[in-house]
Every structure is written in structure tokens, then in C-alpha cells.
Amino acid sequence: MTDDCGNATQGHNMSEAVTCQAHERLWRGRAVDRNLADSWLEKLNALRSFDLVSICEGHCDARAASVRRRPAIILRPKTALLKLLTERWFALRDAWAAAFDRLWPEGDTIVELEVQHGIVKDEGPAAAGVDIILRITCRRPRSLHDQGTYFNGWFAKAIFALDMLDHLGYKQTSFTEGEYGSFTGSFLRHPEHS
Numbered sequence: 001m002t003d004d005c006g007n008a009t010q011g012h013n014m015s016e017a018v019t020c021q022a023h024e025r026l027w028r029g030r031a032v033d034r035n036l037a038d039s040w041l042e043k044l045n046a047l048r049s050f051d052l053v054s055i056c057e058g059h060c061d062a063r064a065a066s067v068r069r070r071p072a073i074i075l076r077p078k079t080a081l082l083k084l085l086t087e088r089w090f091a092l093r094d095a096w097a098a099a100f101d102r103l104w105p106e107g108d109t110i111v112e113l114e115v116q117h118g119i120v121k122d123e124g125p126a127a128a129g130v131d132i133i134l135r136i137t138c139r140r141p142r143s144l145h146d147q148g149t150y151f152n153g154w155f156a157k158a159i160f161a162l163d164m165l166d167h168l169g170y171k172q173t174s175f176t177e178g179e180y181g182s183f184t185g186s187f188l189r190h191p192e193h194s
């Protein structure tokens with residue numbers, strides 16, 4: 001899968017030849033937006049409770065109202081946290097909301113944690129599935145006059161906050177390790193960042 005910026009996402013076939021567009025560069029064999037720092041990508045790929053799904057620096061050639069104008073980081077909880085949050089959502093959601101308030105106090109960021117429960121009936125028997133997506137979006141769109149300083153600061157703050165959130169997720173899952181039966185839910189498909 002790739003988003004419309006060409007960012008490599010989960011399921012990307014690493015054996016395929018990767019071609020970069022003008023706004024991209026190669027990082028660990030993947031095409032990523034050119035202005036994303038190695039240190040940001042390294043930190044986001046080293047989180048213990050989340051997988052990086054996609055990351056976009058925001059593009060000023062996009063339509064003025066397009067979300068593609070705005071930097072965004074999209075993650076999915078790893079299996080242990082996904083299982084915990086879907087099974088104990090109503091007990092844990094207030095703590096997560098409080099963490100969002102604490103970690104993003106300035107109102108310069110939209111933070112969305114979306115839990116999807118569903119049943120999909122396709123060719124085989126109907127199956128229940130779950131999925132969770134965490135979307136971090138900068139409120140400010142890129143413009144042609146930007147120097148990039150604001151957005152570098154935004155990414156640095158967002159990645160610091162995500163590191164703290166990762167600690168919360170890791171702590172919660174390690175406290176409840178072994179408390180639940182095996183996880184059998186499948187992943188629902190979800191719309192990609194576009």
C-alpha cells in the first residue's frame with residue numbers, strides 16, 4: 001500500500017524496485033518525503049506499541065483545502081495494544097483522552113484515535129474484525145512562503161508526544177499481560193490518508 005504521496009506503508013513489498021518522485025528520497029529502501037529527518041523516521045519506527053503506517057511532510061502544490069497540505073503521522077497500535085484498547089475501550093478511553101490533552105496542550109494539532117469494530121461478509125463466512133488508527137495532523141497547512149522552521153518544530157514536538165504516548169501504551173499492555181485470552185480478531189480495512 002502507498003498513500004497518494006507515495007509513502008511506503010504496511011504491506012509494502014520490499015523486493016519491488018522503489019522509485020522516488022521529485023519530493024521524495026529513499027530511506028531504508030522506501031520512498032519517503034524528502035524533508036522528513038532520518039532521526040524522526042528512526043524514532044517512529046522504534047516505538048514499542050505502535051507501527052508507523054504513513055507519514056507526510058505536507059505539500060504546498062496540493063489544493064488549498066486538501067489534507068495533503070498538512071503534515072500528518074498515521075500509526076496503528078501493535079497487536080498487544082490493539083487487543084487491549086478494543087477489549088477495554090470504555091474503561092481506558094478517558095485515560096487516553098487525558099493523555100492527549102496533556103501531550104498536545106497547544107491546539108496546533110488534531111489527534112484522532114479511531115476504534116473500528118465490524119463484521120465483514122465477503123466470499124467466506126461472516127467474520128468480526130477490529131482495527132485502530134491513530135492520526136496526528138498539523139492544523140497549519142503548508143504554503144509557498146514557508147521556511148519549514150515551523151513544521152520542523154511541529155514534527156519534533158509530535159514525535160516527542162508520540163514517544164510519551166508509546167510509554168503509556170506499553171505500560172498498560174505490560175500490566176495486563178496474560179489477563180486476556182488469545183486475540184482472534186482480524187483487521188478491518190480502513191481508508192488511507194489522502
Ligand SMILES: [Zn+2]
Nearest residue numbers: 005033056057
Ligand atoms: Zn507526502
